[in-house]
Amino acid sequence: MEGVPVTTHTAGSRSDSLITSVMVWIEYAIVVSLLIVAGVVLVRSVVGFFRDWGNFPDSVVGAVDGILVVIILLDIAHTVFGHLRSWTFTVRPFLVIGVLAGVRDILSASAHLTLARKLTTVTFEETLIELGAGVGVVIFLLLGLLILRYSRHTEEGEPAG
Numbered sequence: 001m002e003g004v005p006v007t008t009h010t011a012g013s014r015s016d017s018l019i020t021s022v023m024v025w026i027e028y029a030i031v032v033s034l035l036i037v038a039g040v041v042l043v044r045s046v047v048g049f050f051r052d053w054g055n056f057p058d059s060v061v062g063a064v065d066g067i068l069v070v071i072i073l074l075d076i077a078h079t080v081f082g083h084l085r086s087w088t089f090t091v092r093p094f095l096v097i098g099v100l101a102g103v104r105d106i107l108s109a110s111a112h113l114t115l116a117r118k119l120t121t122v123t124f125e126e127t128l129i130e131l132g133a134g135v136g137v138v139i140f141l142l143l144g145l146l147i148l149r150y151s152r153h154t155e156e157g158e159p160a161g
Helices: 011-051 053-086 092-115 121-150
Strands: none
Touching: 011 053, 053 092, 092 121
């Protein structure tokens, strides 16, 4: 047909482009939000540590717990930001984040057992269950990481084999 302009953009591709742009902006907002929350948690953890100096064992546990939360938040932000740059979704970072979260729970429960002034039988049993569940989760996620490592599956930016 002569005289009819041919366009490469259809209504579908324009709407796809709009949706992709909205998704990218939302993901950037998520990264910024995670960074803000991580900053607030870090500041509150450090301030709480120095404010509760007289209750030193508990303030150390609180500070370490807060710092581990910051590490987890930063790992999540890094993973989301990496997805934005490469447009690939990798499983490995989420398994590592899960391991970090599990280790955080194990450390918190261990500190609770060590530093508790009064430990009832029920509290002791609940803490042991929490420890066991945390260890189970960490072992399960580490097995997932091992399976990824020794399978033929490769993720973007990682060497095969």
